[in-house]
Amino acid sequence: MLITGTVVADAETIIEDGAVVISEETITAVGDREDLSDRYPDHERREFDLIAPGLVGAHVHSVQSIGRGIADDAALLEWLFDRVLPMEAEMDADATRAAAELGYLECLESGTTTVVDHLTVHHSSAAFEAARDLGIRARLGKVLMDADSPEGLEQDTETALAETESLIHEYHGAADGRLRYAVTPRFALSCTEACLRGCRELADRHDGIRIHTHASENREEIAAVESRTGTSNLRFLDAVGLTGPDVTLAHCVHTDEGERELLAETDTVVTHCPSSNMKLASGIAPIAEYLDRGITVALGNDGPPCNNTLDPFTEMRQASLLGKVDALDPTRLPAEAVLRMATEGGSRAAGFDRIGALREGYRADLIGMTTAHARTTPIHDPISHLVYAAHGDDVVFTMVDGTVRYADGEHVGVDAEAIRHRANRHAKRIADRI
Numbered sequence: 012m013l014i015t016g017t018v019v020a021d022a023e024t025i026i027e028d029g030a031v032v033i034s035e036e037t038i039t040a041v042g043d044r045e046d047l048s049d050r051y052p053d054h055e056r057r058e059f060d061l062i063a064p065g066l067v068g069a070h071v072h073s074v075q076s077i078g079r080g081i082a083d084d085a086a087l088l089e090w091l092f093d094r095v096l097p098m099e100a101e102m103d104a105d106a107t108r109a110a111a112e113l114g115y116l117e118c119l120e121s122g123t124t125t126v127v128d129h130l131t132v133h134h135s136s137a138a139f140e141a142a143r144d145l146g147i148r149a150r151l152g153k154v155l156m157d158a159d160s161p162e163g164l165e166q167d168t169e170t171a172l173a174e175t176e177s178l179i180h181e182y183h184g185a186a187d188g189r190l191r192y193a194v195t196p197r198f199a200l201s202c203t204e205a206c207l208r209g210c211r212e213l214a215d216r217h218d219g220i221r222i223h224t225h226a227s228e229n230r231e232e233i234a235a236v237e238s239r240t241g242t243s244n245l246r247f248l249d250a251v252g253l254t255g256p257d258v259t260l261a262h263c264v265h266t267d268e269g270e271r272e273l274l275a276e277t278d279t280v281v282t283h284c285p286s287s288n289m290k291l292a293s294g295i296a297p298i299a300e301y302l303d304r305g306i307t308v309a310l311g312n313d314g315p316p317c318n319n320t321l322d323p324f325t326e327m328r329q330a331s332l333l334g335k336v337d338a339l340d341p342t343r344l345p346a347e348a349v350l351r352m353a354t355e356g357g358s359r360a361a362g363f364d365r366i367g368a369l370r371e372g373y374r375a376d377l378i379g380m381t382t383a384h385a386r387t388t389p390i391h392d393p394i395s396h397l398v399y400a401a402h403g404d405d406v407v408f409t410m411v412d413g414t415v416r417y418a419d420g421e422h423v424g425v426d427a428e429a430i431r432h433r434a435n436r437h438a439k440r441i442a443d444r445i
């Protein structure tokens with residue numbers, strides 16, 4: 012396929028009148044439209060106003076999609092323990108599948124081609140199968156909770172780790188490598204130390220596994236970890252093995268000087284979730300400072316109950332604006348830095364090479380966008396446009412691994428209406444029970 016238009020190849024490279032050539036699942040050329048049209052005259056052609064790398068949602072909860080709107084205007088621990096966890100406890104395999112499918116539909120139609128997905132305790136196979144069938148690229152994992160957790164979700168340590176290992180065997184590397192496993196403890200407060208150490212052992216024992224958890228999102232959470240362990244949250248996580256280049260920590264909103272150094276020294280990846288941090292009033296993560304220290308930062312929408320959208324463009328805009336107002340400095344977190352977080356940073360958080368840019372030899376994960384709105388006219392700078400003006404609704408074409416998943420406002424090969432209907436039915440049933 013030969014895809015033509017203005018190409019944003021990465022956060023530094025724009026090709027006006029550009030083209031991207033796709034052969035099977037790989038990008039085989041990126042360059043000038045005329046030149047590539049001459050060289051590949053027989054390729055099927057598609058034309059878009061703007062072509063960009065597929066974005067990475069580096070911390071999402073697809074299975075919480077059916078809880079959009081059930082937990083507004085509440086503080087984190089109340090939000091979690093009174094609304095979201097009771098919902099997860101009520102979810103059977105069918106509901107889990109419907110919710111994950113709904114989440115992936117929203118991602119694919121708004122420009123996200125890769126997710127780092129924090130599932131739930133039970134029925135995780137249903138979400139893996141949803142990701143496999145809908146064609147999204149995903150790093151996902153069953154949630155481990157073996158302490159201080161609600162009935163229906165808490166497991167004993169051995170069971171939580173054994174289920175994790177069996178899912179690793181079943182799904183890590185599935186769908187031609189499009190699905191990869193992340194060992195996913197919920198957070199320090201809902202796991203025993205033995206469980207957290209067991210997560211590290213599992214990740215070390217299997218090739219290419221990552222660890223993905225929440226950390227230091229909220230002051231109350233941090234105080235509770237300190238009173239339990241006698242040390243700060245990130246120091247505790249470091250002591251039990253949950254820092255390092257193979258670890259993605261969502262949030263890291265409140266960190267002290269030593270913890271920031273720790274993140275940099277251990278090369279741990281941070282996923283910034285600005286909308287969630289604002290909606291739950293968790294605070295403002297020091298993202299510009301993390302970037303200054305060389306820490307890799309990615310972007311995530313978090314879950315629909317705390318955002319309430321999975322639109323990656325909203326998240327880029329919020330990240331930049333929040334960083335500026337925090338520093339009272341409009342030069343902080345410029346558009347290029349934020350796009351880099353949603354692409355290259357995301358690629359590291361997700362642990363997939365050769366995604367997050369349109370380059371020869373990279374995986375063919377890309378989006379085509381329209382600019383035919385008053386809102387999107389004029390465009391002086393395509394990167395500014397993507398971060399500050401675009402919406403997920405502007406995405407008209409989504410390709411993952413060379414396969415078209417969304418085109419002309421329709422999901423390809425998937426009955427999106429039926430998925431929405433099923434998700435709605437489960438959402439209503441579960442909302443009545445919690």
Ligand SMILES: [Zn+2]
Nearest residue numbers: 225261313314
């Ligand atoms: Zn989260």
